[in-house]
Amino acid sequence: MSDLQQRTSRLPGFFKRPLAERVALVSEWAALDAAEQAILLGASGLGAPQADHMIENAVGIYALPLGIATNFLINGRDYLIPMVIEEPSVVAGVSYAARLIRDGGGFVTSSDEPLMIGQIQVLDVPDVYVAAGQVIGIKEALLAEANCCDLTIVGLGGGARDIQVRPLLETPAGPMLIVHLIYDVRDAMGANTINTACERLAPLIEKATGGRVNLRILSNLADRRTATAECTVPAAALATETLTGAEVVRGIFEAYAFAAADPYRAATHNKGVMNGMDAVCIATGNDWRALEAGAHAYAARGGRYTSLTEWWIDESGDLRGRLKLPVAVGTVGGATRVHPAAKVALKILGVKGSRELAEVLAAVGLAQNLAAIRALATTGIQAGHMRLHARQMAIAAGATGDLIGRVVEAMIAEGAIRLDRAQELVQELGRTL
Ligand code: MEV
Numbered sequence: 001m002s003d004l005q006q007r008t009s010r011l012p013g014f015f016k017r018p019l020a021e022r023v024a025l026v027s028e029w030a031a032l033d034a035a036e037q038a039i040l041l042g043a044s045g046l047g048a049p050q051a052d053h054m055i056e057n058a059v060g061i062y063a064l065p066l067g068i069a070t071n072f073l074i075n076g077r078d079y080l081i082p083m084v085i086e087e088p089s090v091v092a093g094v095s096y097a098a099r100l101i102r103d104g105g106g107f108v109t110s111s112d113e114p115l116m117i118g119q120i121q122v123l124d125v126p127d128v129y130v131a132a133g134q135v136i137g138i139k140e141a142l143l144a145e146a147n148c149c150d151l152t153i154v155g156l157g158g159g160a161r162d163i164q165v166r167p168l169l170e171t172p173a174g175p176m177l178i179v180h181l182i183y184d185v186r187d188a189m190g191a192n193t194i195n196t197a198c199e200r201l202a203p204l205i206e207k208a209t210g211g212r213v214n215l216r217i218l219s220n221l222a223d224r225r226t227a228t229a230e231c232t233v234p235a236a237a238l239a240t241e242t243l244t245g246a247e248v249v250r251g252i253f254e255a256y257a258f259a260a261a262d263p264y265r266a267a268t269h270n271k272g273v274m275n276g277m278d279a280v281c282i283a284t285g286n287d288w289r290a291l292e293a294g295a296h297a298y299a300a301r302g303g304r305y306t307s308l309t310e311w312w313i314d315e316s317g318d319l320r321g322r323l324k325l326p327v328a329v330g331t332v333g334g335a336t337r338v339h340p341a342a343k344v345a346l347k348i349l350g351v352k353g354s355r356e357l358a359e360v361l362a363a364v365g366l367a368q369n370l371a372a373i374r375a376l377a378t379t380g381i382q383a384g385h386m387r388l389h390a391r392q393m394a395i396a397a398g399a400t401g402d403l404i405g406r407v408v409e410a411m412i413a414e415g416a417i418r419l420d421r422a423q424e425l426v427q428e429l430g431r432t433l
Helices: 019-030 034-040 048-054 090-103 128-137 139-147 151-155 191-209 245-261 263-283 288-299 340-349 354-377 382-396 402-414 419-432
Strands: 066-074 077-084 108-111 115-123 159-168 176-184 212-218 226-233 309-313 319-326
Touching: 019 034, 019 077, 019 340, 034 340, 066 090, 066 263, 066 340, 066 354, 077 090, 077 263, 077 340, 077 354, 090 226, 090 263, 090 354, 090 382, 108 354, 115 128, 115 191, 128 139, 128 159, 128 176, 128 191, 139 159, 139 176, 139 191, 176 191, 191 212, 226 354, 245 263, 245 309, 245 319, 245 354, 263 288, 263 340, 263 354, 288 319, 309 354, 319 354, 340 354, 382 402, 382 419, 402 419
Parallel strands: none
Antiparallel strands: 066 077, 108 226, 115 176, 115 212, 159 176, 226 319, 309 319
């Protein structure tokens, strides 16, 4: 029976297979047709004419590698994870971490209802508390009006859920009232829906308060729409040639503690989390700037910027981890269904809706963080990075086939990983092939 007949994402040696075999395997996994395979291979897909409809002043398109992370077991289900990223080591690292987590039973994830927050800024009211009461007084009318702006989402069970008021007494522009519209956007990311709803509510709020509305826009601190991933890694799975599992667990815990206590480290630690999450976000046609904004604002929610992940050692000495953060992503709307490669990526992922996608993203973020801090707490990340860097240099210098590996090994042995040296080695070793 093939790996895929068993429907497992545990695919040992996937990275060693030629690209064409990987495409065939993923195509079998996701039942991709020839047209979809052509999109993966860059033979078709987003073209300049389509790009011209997506943004202004388009003059072309810009391609990035699309990789597949393996080994993900989330809530008992196997996933192959499409990732779009230019940085080497990310896909390999997250796949390795997912394998370690698989040894502990895989990820357990959960998520909130897809509730987005829209903000309406009300100024020029004599008393912000009185204005707040006036807004609450027309709450039902506001919810009804907000529901008029996206009948599709309302038809699918989404829609306006609540109105909240937040007086801000001390701002550089004086007191103001901020009105929050809480809106269930179902499987959409929801930016358009929530922005439209906020714009519709503004005249009603002005009428009720006698004030003036300025901004009407969603908040990227989507803290009503969080996703959580948790995992256990058996200490034994973390042992290396030179370190016991318990030593590695301790090192990872200490790495987390550093990020928890120090914003300088937390920024880099969280960058590692986002390496993975952004890559899936981009692959699925989602807005990774929104994801980034929400994640970093959430990391500072206590008044001090800190680690997005938590790691601790359980009573058995095993490593436990958790990541909880806002994840505002969709599986319908925006580029998710317009960008040909995003559609293929969503098919490979096989998620049913935005909450499942958000949970997958949280699992990827947790695994990516584990990959980084495990490497940092053991061998350091440069060993793996330099090998991949050397490979890129070799290819840039014109090496192909077997010559790539020989140029890489020679540069690593010499400790000289530079384009000029790669070019010399391509000449020298190429002659002896
Ligand atoms: C590099 O892209 C990401 C890391 O710096 C993350 C980290 O330091 O935790 C390796």
